[in-house]
Amino acid sequence: MRSDLLRFADWSSPVRPVARELSSALPDGDEGRPPLLFVPGLGHGPWAFTEHWLGHAARRGFPAHAVGLRERGDLRAYAHDVVQTAASLPRQAVLIGHGAGALVVSRALARYPARAGVLVAPVLDGWAGLGAALRANPLGTLPAIVGGALRLSRRQLFSPELPVEQADAYRGRLVPAGARAQWQLLAHRAAPRPVGSPPVLVVGSPDDRVVPRAALDRTAARFGAAPLLFPGMGHDLMLDAGWAEPIDAILDWLGKELPPTTP
C-alpha cells in the first residue's frame, strides 16, 4: 500500500469550506483524556450522539464532540469535514464513526493521525450491506438502487426492547441521504492505511440487519482484531435500548489503549 504523498485532487481542487455543525459535551475538569470526535452515518446528525453518548463520555472525563457532515457532499468532502474538525480541537483526537460515518472515519484516519479509531456498526463493505438491506427491508432499499432515498425500518435500526414510540421518533429525525453518497457507499475503493498506526476498534451487533456479522468480522480483520459484539442490539447502538454498554466498552478500551497525558 503506497503512501499518499502526491495529492493532485487536493492541490488542484481543494474541498470548499462549509459551516459544520459541532455539538460538544465537556467534562468538568481536564484529566488529560483525548477528545472524542463522533461522526454520524447517512441520515443521522450530531443529535444521534448528543442523545446519550456525548454526555456519558463527558461524565467519564472525555471531551466529546459530534460533527455534522455537509449536505450533498461526497466521500472526499465528508472526510475533509472530519479532518478539519479534528484538527481544530485542542488535542489529538479519537475518531469514532457510526455506519457510513465509519467509512468516512476510515478515510479520515488516512489523512489525520488520530489517537485511535473506533468503527461502530461500520458500513465499509458496501455490496454485502446492500444484500443485507435488501433481505431485511426490500421496500425500503429498492428505491435507493434507482437513486431514491434509502429508508431503514425500525427493526433494522433498533432492538425490540426500545419502545415503539421512541424508535419512531428517532426514525422521524432521519433525513434522506443524497444518491451520490449512497452510491459511494457501494462503489468506494478501500481506504489507505491509517497514518501513525493508531489502535482501531470495531464495534457492532451480530443482530445488526444493516451490517451483517461477516462484514463486521472482515472489517475488524483489516485492523488486526476481533470485533466487540453486543448481541440483541440494532444498527443504531448509540440510540438503542442498552446504549450505555457499547459506549462504556469503548471508553474502557480507550482508557487501556491511551493512558491520560498530564496537561
Add this chain to the structure above:
Amino acid sequence: MHDTGEVADRRAAVCVIGAGASGLAAIKNLREHGFAVDCYERETSVGGAWNWRHHRSPVYAGTRLVTSRARTEFPDFPMPDTWPDYPDHTRLLSYLERYCEHFGLAEHIWFGTEVVSVVPAGDGSWDVTTQSPGGGASHTQRYAAVVVANGHNWAPYLPEFPGADSYRGRLIHAAMCKDPAQLRGRRVLIVGGGNTGCDLAVAGAQHAAEVWHSTRRGHWYGPRYLAGRPVDQVQARLLRRRVPSPLRRWLYRRALRLVVGDLTRHGVAPPPHRPDLGHPVRNGQLAEYLHDGRIVAVPDIARFDAVGVTLADGRHIEPDLVVAATGYRPQFEFLAPELLDTDAEGRPDLHLHAFARQHPTLAVVGLLEPDAGLLPLAHWQSVAVARWLRLYATDRARAAQVQRRESTRAPRGWSGRRAGPAPRDWFAVESTRYLRALEDLLTRLEPA
C-alpha cells in the same frame, strides 16, 4: 569546557535541533514512530523563521506565502479551510503554534537552549552539548540520532560588492529591513530578484522617493492568481492530467505573457528558458509598478563608489540606501563540516537533501527550496527519517540493503539540474519529482 564532565545518556532518544516548522514536524513524526525526542530551541517559542519576534527571523511586515494553502499545509494537519488562499505570516505562525499544541510537542522542547556542539560518540550515537544563548553552564547528553532542523533562512548572505567599503550611503541586508517605514522618502536600490526583493521593491514603490531594482539574472515574475484561482492550483491541475513537462512550461510562459506581459521593455533581464525550477516568484504588483515607472529595473552592480553605484551596463545611479535581498546561507556551527560532507562554499552533500551520507543517524530536515510549499516536504522528509531510524535500529541488515540501493540513485532523479549559483539554488527541487523519490524510499522503508 564542561560544567560537569559527566555525559547523560538518553539512549534510544533522538535529538532534534530547532523548533521551527521543520523541527516541529520532525518531533511529531519521530514521536509517532515510537521515539523519545528532545528538541533544543535557542528562542523561547516555536515557529523559527516564521516567528517575527525572533531576532534571526527573515519575516517582515508584509510577508505572506507565495504558495497557496493547499500546497503549504502539513499533509496530516490542514489549515482551516476558511483561511485565505495565501495566508500571511501571522496566520502561519498561529498555525504552527496550534500544530505544536495539538500534538503536545512543547513538552519535548527545551526552549532558550542553544546547541553548541554535536560530535560522534561511537556506534552511531552523538554527544550533544547545549548551553543558554548568553553563555553559562553547558551540558552534554548522548543521543542515538540527531535531526538538524535549524532552518536555512537566518544567516544572511551578503555577496562581496566591489568598492562597497567606500560607499557613504547605507548598505544593509534585507533581513534588517522589516518595516516599510525604513524606506520612506529615500532613494533605494533593491538587489535581488526573489520574492523578498520583489516585495521590497513594491514596498519602496509605495513609500520611497525613488526605487531601482537590480537583478543579476532574469526571473519569471508570476501573479498569484490565474483565471481567479491560485496559480499553483492551476499548475496542479495540469500535473493531475499528466500534461508533459515541456507543454506545461510552455503553457505557463504563455499565461505569464498574457497576464504580466513582456517586462523586458522596462529593462528587466530576459527570464531563463525553464520557468519552473526553484521557489516561485509571485508578485502581481511588481509588473504594475514597472509599467508605472515607479520601479526602475536595472542590471547587476559592477561596483560601488562614495556616492552611488555603477551598473553592469555602465550607468551610474545614486541611491542613499541599498538593500541586498540576496538570501541566506545554511549554517551548522555545531557540526564539523565533514559530517555533512560540506564543501568550501558551505554546501552540504546530503542524499535527498536530508540524509548524511557517512552517518546513518544524522539527518537534516527542511533544507529545501521547492517550487511548492516547504511544510509538506519537511513532513514527508521527517517521516522518511523516522522510518529510516526505526529500520536502522531494528533491522540493520535490511537497513544496509536500503542504503546501498539509495546510494546508487542519481541526484538528478530528485534534485534536478542545478538552477544557479546562489546558496538557495543548492536545494532547489521540483516538488512533485522530489515527492516521488521520497515515496519510493518510504515504500522501501515499510515494515516487512
